[in-house]
Amino acid sequence: MEQDFLNSLNDQQREAVLYTDGPELVIAGAGSGKTRVLTYKIAHLLQMGYPPYRLLALTFTNKAANEMKERIAALVGTETAQRLWAGTFHSIFSRILRANADRIGYRHDFTIYDASDSLSLIKSIIRELQLDDKTYKPSTVQAIISHAKNALIEPQAYARNRELIEMDTRSKRPLIHEIYRIYRQRCFVSGAMDFDDLLLNTNILFRDHPDVLQHYRDLFAYILVDEYQDTNFAQHLIVSQLGKDHNHICVVGDDAQSIYSFRGANIHNILGLSKEYPGLKIFKLERNYRSTQNIVNTANSLIAKNKEQIPKQVF
Known part of the structure; x- marks a missing residue:
């Protein structure tokens, strides 16, 4: 079965899916199949024997989370897909906070x-x-x-x-x-938290209760994150802390598509990953399946003017 779905990937996508030896950054140009890489990588990890409940997959929107779950279910079955820790940053961290709310003075049924x-x-x-x-x-x-x-x-x-x-x-x-x-x-x-508290309070929980942090470090054997260029400091720190012991982390993103700095997104989270993870392996998805060559050429010429970037040439 695994060989069947690997055959549907191009060479760059397949290399990114199969690599599991350490921290990994997949730089994915627009229309290059990054969601496919993320879902197929999860399917590959399950084939390798990782229990689904030990895989943490984080996205930014409910739409992206649902799409990922549907694609994974199509590959590995609904029952297995439902046992993954897969969802938005806010949904996953609210789940962690509800399980440990008393440690930071909240009730488990906080609003x-x-x-x-x-x-x-x-x-x-x-x-x-x-x-x-x-x-x-x-x-x-x-x-x-x-x-x-x-x-x-x-x-x-x-x-x-x-x-x-x-x-x-x-x-x-x-x-x-x-x-x-x-x-x-x-x-x-x-007894209420707003959306930003879900990130802030998770960091406070991990900071003040190292045993809770260690529990989730031990639980999550592999961490996968979509749209990493849009992470803010709070999100980046949680991911870094959870993956610190094993460095089994795969982040997908495109530094040229970072548009949420007004919401706190920090492009240096993705640009500085190689300093944080010295053994970081970078894969580039450069084949665009969505646009004509003229559009891609125009985008490449604009992106080339970025002062800070991870170079790639989309075709």
């Missing part, structure tokens, strides 16, 4: 606030503090708090950070740190 819940709470805090909501625009305050959490800056650290305080003062919003402190406190008292 998850969506963006509108979060915004409503921020609006009420701004009103309570009698601040001008044109200066302290709630959506702007929400974005600043989100950015701080994704950089793993807690309220106390934010209030001590001279650069952040000076920036807020210049923007005529010197009380951002106080709104952040109250917001975080209110969420905790209400």
Whole structure:
């Protein structure tokens, strides 16, 4: 069976799927079949004897997660696919947090606030503090708090950070740190986490409870991550910590497709991987199955102007 699905891969894809000797970065140009590589690699690992519950596969969107699960199910069967730890960063880490919520002072049935819940709470805090909501625009305050959490800056650290305080003062919003402190406190008292807390609190859980971190390090024998160019610091640190002992990590991404810096995505997470993992093996998927040669040539000429990049030539 394995030979059958390997035959449907091109040479670059097949090499990336078969490599399991250490940390791996798959640089995948647009339309080059990166999802196929990720799903086939999971199928290959299962064929090698890895139990499904010991494989962790992380994506960014529910759509991508569902597509991955469907493709894996088609290769290995639905029952096996359902036993994988496969899903979005937020769904996987909320699962870990629910299992260990008491360790960080939460109930196991904590509420998850969506963006509108979060915004409503921020609006009420701004009103309570009698601040001008044109200066302290709630959506702007929400974005600043989100950015701080994704950089793993807690309220106390934010209030001590001279650069952040000076920036807020210049923007005529010197009380951002106080709104952040109250917001975080209110969420905790209400037994609630917002989406960014799912990342921040997982890092706090692992930092303050090394036994919990070790449990998940031992559980996840192989870690696979899609769209790694879009990871923020909080996501990158969790992945690094979980894969630290065995270095069985495969990340797929394209440094030329990083567009979420405004949401905290850090392109250096993918560009700096070879420093973090000295034995990192890089595979490049350069054959585009989606566009004409003229479009690909135009894209290549634009991408070539990037100052920092992992060179590739899509065809």
